[in-house]
Amino acid sequence: MEFFADLTLLIDSTFRTATPLVLAGLAGLVAERSGIVDIGLEGKMLAAAFAAAAAAAVSGNPWVGMVAGVLASMFLALIHGYVSIAQRGNQIVSGMAINIAVAGLAPTLANFWFHQGGQTPLLGDEARFSAITLPFAERLSDVPVLGQLYTEIISGHNLVTYLTVLIIPAVAWMVYRTSFGLRLRAVGENPEAVDTAGISVTKLRYQAVLIGGLLCGLSGVVLSTGMGAAFIRDMSAGKGYLALAAMIFGRWKPVPTLLACLLFGFVDALQGRLQGENLPLIGEIPVQFTIMLPYVLTVIILAGFAGKMDAPKASGIPYEKDH
Amino acid sequence: MAGANKKLPLWAEAGLLPTLNLLAAFLVSGLVIWGLGEDPFLALSLLVDGAFGFQEAIGYTFYYATNFVFTGLAVSVAYHAGLFNIGGEGQAMLGGLGLTLAVFLVGDTSPFLAIGLAILGAAVFGAAWAFIPAWLQAKRGSHIVITTIMFNFIASALLAYLLVGPLQRPGGQMPESADFPAGVGLVHAHDLLAMMGMEFEQSPLNVSALIALACTFAVWFMLTRTRFGYELRVVGKNHSAARFAGIPVARMTIVAMMLSGALAGMMGLNEILGEQLRLIGNFTLGYGFVGIAVAFMGRNHPVGIVLAAILFGALYQGGAELAFEMPNITRDLIVMIQGLVILFAGAMEHLFRDPIERLFMRFRAREAA
Numbered sequence: 001m002e003f004f005a006d007l008t009l010l011i012d013s014t015f016r017t018a019t020p021l022v023l024a025g026l027a028g029l030v031a032e033r034s035g036i037v038d039i040g041l042e043g044k045m046l047a048a049a050f051a052a053a054a055a056a057a058v059s060g061n062p063w064v065g066m067v068a069g070v071l072a073s074m075f076l077a078l079i080h081g082y083v084s085i086a087q088r089g090n091q092i093v094s095g096m097a098i099n100i101a102v103a104g105l106a107p108t109l110a111n112f113w114f115h116q117g118g119q120t121p122l123l124g125d126e127a128r129f130s131a132i133t134l135p136f137a138e139r140l141s142d143v144p145v146l147g148q149l150y151t152e153i154i155s156g157h158n159l160v161t162y163l164t165v166l167i168i169p170a171v172a173w174m175v176y177r178t179s180f181g182l183r184l185r186a187v188g189e190n191p192e193a194v195d196t197a198g199i200s201v202t203k204l205r206y207q208a209v210l211i212g213g214l215l216c217g218l219s220g221v222v223l224s225t226g227m228g229a230a231f232i233r234d235m236s237a238g239k240g241y242l243a244l245a246a247m248i249f250g251r252w253k254p255v256p257t258l259l260a261c262l263l264f265g266f267v268d269a270l271q272g273r274l275q276g277e278n279l280p281l282i283g284e285i286p287v288q289f290t291i292m293l294p295y296v297l298t299v300i301i302l303a304g305f306a307g308k309m310d311a312p313k314a315s316g317i318p319y320e321k322d323h
Numbered sequence: 324m325a326g327a328n329k330k331l332p333l334w335a336e337a338g339l340l341p342t343l344n345l346l347a348a349f350l351v352s353g354l355v356i357w358g359l360g361e362d363p364f365l366a367l368s369l370l371v372d373g374a375f376g377f378q379e380a381i382g383y384t385f386y387y388a389t390n391f392v393f394t395g396l397a398v399s400v401a402y403h404a405g406l407f408n409i410g411g412e413g414q415a416m417l418g419g420l421g422l423t424l425a426v427f428l429v430g431d432t433s434p435f436l437a438i439g440l441a442i443l444g445a446a447v448f449g450a451a452w453a454f455i456p457a458w459l460q461a462k463r464g465s466h467i468v469i470t471t472i473m474f475n476f477i478a479s480a481l482l483a484y485l486l487v488g489p490l491q492r493p494g495g496q497m498p499e500s501a502d503f504p505a506g507v508g509l510v511h512a513h514d515l516l517a518m519m520g521m522e523f524e525q526s527p528l529n530v531s532a533l534i535a536l537a538c539t540f541a542v543w544f545m546l547t548r549t550r551f552g553y554e555l556r557v558v559g560k561n562h563s564a565a566r567f568a569g570i571p572v573a574r575m576t577i578v579a580m581m582l583s584g585a586l587a588g589m590m591g592l593n594e595i596l597g598e599q600l601r602l603i604g605n606f607t608l609g610y611g612f613v614g615i616a617v618a619f620m621g622r623n624h625p626v627g628i629v630l631a632a633i634l635f636g637a638l639y640q641g642g643a644e645l646a647f648e649m650p651n652i653t654r655d656l657i658v659m660i661q662g663l664v665i666l667f668a669g670a671m672e673h674l675f676r677d678p679i680e681r682l683f684m685r686f687r688a689r690e691a692a
Contacts, residue, residue: 039468079666083666083670083671087670087671087672087673087674088673089669089670089671089672089673090669090670091670092407092468093407093615093619093665093669093670094666094669094670094671096409096615096665097662097663097665097666097669097670098662098666099662100612100615100616100658100659100661100662100665101658101659101661101662101663101665101666102659102662103655103658103659103662104655104656104657104658104659104660104661104662105355105655105656105659105662107653107655108355108359108652108653108655108656108659111651111653111655112359112360112651118653118655238472238473238476241469241472241473244469245466245469245473248466248469286484286488288480288481288483288484288487289480289484291480292476292477292480292481295473295474295476295477295480296473296477298469298470298473299455299456299459299465299470299473299474299477302459302463302465302466302469302470303459303463303465303470304463
């Protein structure tokens with residue numbers, strides 16, 4: 001029975017830790033399907049986390065925080081779009097530039113506004129997206145297995161996590177079932193054809209990076225106002241890159257990307273669980289090694305499942321019209 | 324007509340364009356400083372004075388610049404081979420580990436042997452840490468940007484483990500190793516100058532600055548004067564052309580990355596063997612990332628990289644003084660400026676290049692007429 005309780009806890013925290021990964025992974029997916037490589041997920045996530053925590057701290061309202069976070073991320077997405085689309089610049093360099101600039105700017109502003117050494121003030125429960133107890137969760141908790149699953153795993157997440165559950169099918173539907181999605185996929189594979197058909201490559205790609213900015217913004221919002229209760233320096237801790245790796249592992253497709261993100265979320269939950277734990281045969285694993293787990297897993301996954309074949313053919317290549 | 328002789332003269336290519344990119348980055352930074360309620364012009368003058376105003380400041384500026392020459396060259400060598408090595412940070416950490424192990428291995432027998440072995444250890448460990456992502460890229464098609472970033476995180480955790488575990492100073496509490504044996508360290512510049520009868524204020528500037536310059540020359544020679552360097556650049560420019568010319572692309576990828584890692588690893592010479600004389604957790608302080616900005620700012624040319632490294636050295640040293648004078652400015656702001664330099668010099672190259680090229684074309688056309 002203890003094993004069952006352990007497992008439910010682990011699955012519960014998997015959903016929590018996977019939320020920002022799924023959102024960022026889908027953001028990267030939409031951008032890359034349009035032909036824009038987005039290594040700047042990390043920076044956008046961090047910027048959104050900061051803006052959301054700062055706005056929520058000032059207003060006392062998590063929704064204000066969410067709007068601020070999403071806007072910050074979309075603003076950066078627009079810069080990346082301008083550099084990649086209008087300037088025909090190197091998309092990886094642009095993404096890294098955004099990541100580094102945000103890593104410097106966010107703590108600077110936090111320090112200027114709140115004087116807490118580059119952090120934002122701790123948010124009270126009313127100013128963040130705290131855990132929601134779904135209806136009947138209390139009453140069903142005594143029902144064996146199903147009731148417990150409902151109470152422990154399905155109930156008790158923050159609003160953004162539930163929102164993400166709706167966003168996943170929405171993005172999949174958009175990519176595969178709408179004419180916009182068809183054009184999006186086409187422009188990432190063969191922008192010349194899209195251009196010849198009289199559809200603006202530029203406009204499509206701007207739309208894609210903005211949608212990516214929106215999704216990535218939500219991932220930052222959940223980081224600082226859902227899972228955490230403040231902005232902390234470098235709190236994204238490589239999650240943007242992990243999401244990108246998950247997207248590659250998921251072959252630029254929504255459902256496999258979701259599964260890859262859940263795997264990363266599970267490993268992250270597991271590493272939290274393993275800290276200070278005495279394992280049979282191995283003994284206690286030093287905390288520094290459990291921290292490595294998600295990063296090592298990323299390397300193994302990228303090595304084992306090279307994704308070169310399935311990448312959108314035009315991704316990372318600026319489109320230049322022949323005059 | 325279009326595309327004919329589009330090349331800019333050297334002074335515009337190497338002088339005007341980087342200056343414009345830098346000015347654009349400074350303009351945005353100035354706006355941020357102004358937004359923070361400080362006077363950007365006063366900030367600039369404090370920064371320049373803090374970087375070059377007195378001997379100690381100059382020493383510090385060149386001390387930081389030495390780090391950036393190593394990491395800038397590292398990014399640049401990989402970039403010439405068409406690879407974006409973001410792993411300078413991790414490679415530098417491993418380089419520091421390699422040199423520390425070498426010092427503790429033979430430090431008690433002979434300081435000279437220890438220093439020689441330490442230099443080798445830094446390069447070899449850095450190269451080894453770059454080898455794995457390089458191999459994965461060449462053989463498995465793993466995205467080198469993501470793997471090198473992951474290797475930064477792994478290196479940081481590994482170093483943290485070693486420095487609170489097997490390598491920790493006996494009886495110590497901090498994540499740092501024991502001190503190096505006496506005499507194992509690089510000579511400071513002020514001591515060197517004193518030997519030659521010149522007075523110079525104390526600073527951490529040390530002999531690794533000369534090693535960095537030697538590496539700069541070696542990289543320049545390798546890239547422009549050897550067959551290997553030529554092949555490396557062909558691989559960077561065009562994979563299929565390289566393959567068609569019989570250049571082993573996979574092997575070049577791995578060798579270029581290992582050279583890059585070795586250069587990044589040697590950053591530890593300056594920080595650890597030159598100044599700290601013990602291994603410290605996270606001693607790299609983001610210098611590996613600065614290398615990206617330095618490489619782009621220096622147009623990936625060895626001489627440009629030295630100049631850009633001095634510029635960033637001045638930014639770091641001047642920025643530290645600035646943070647001291649202006650309460651709203653922290654060293655984080657310097658990180659932001661780095662990001663902006665990468666953005667304007669690396670990614671938004673066309674912003675100034677295109678108009679200037681058009682200007683030159685018109686000028687030439689008028690001259691020809």
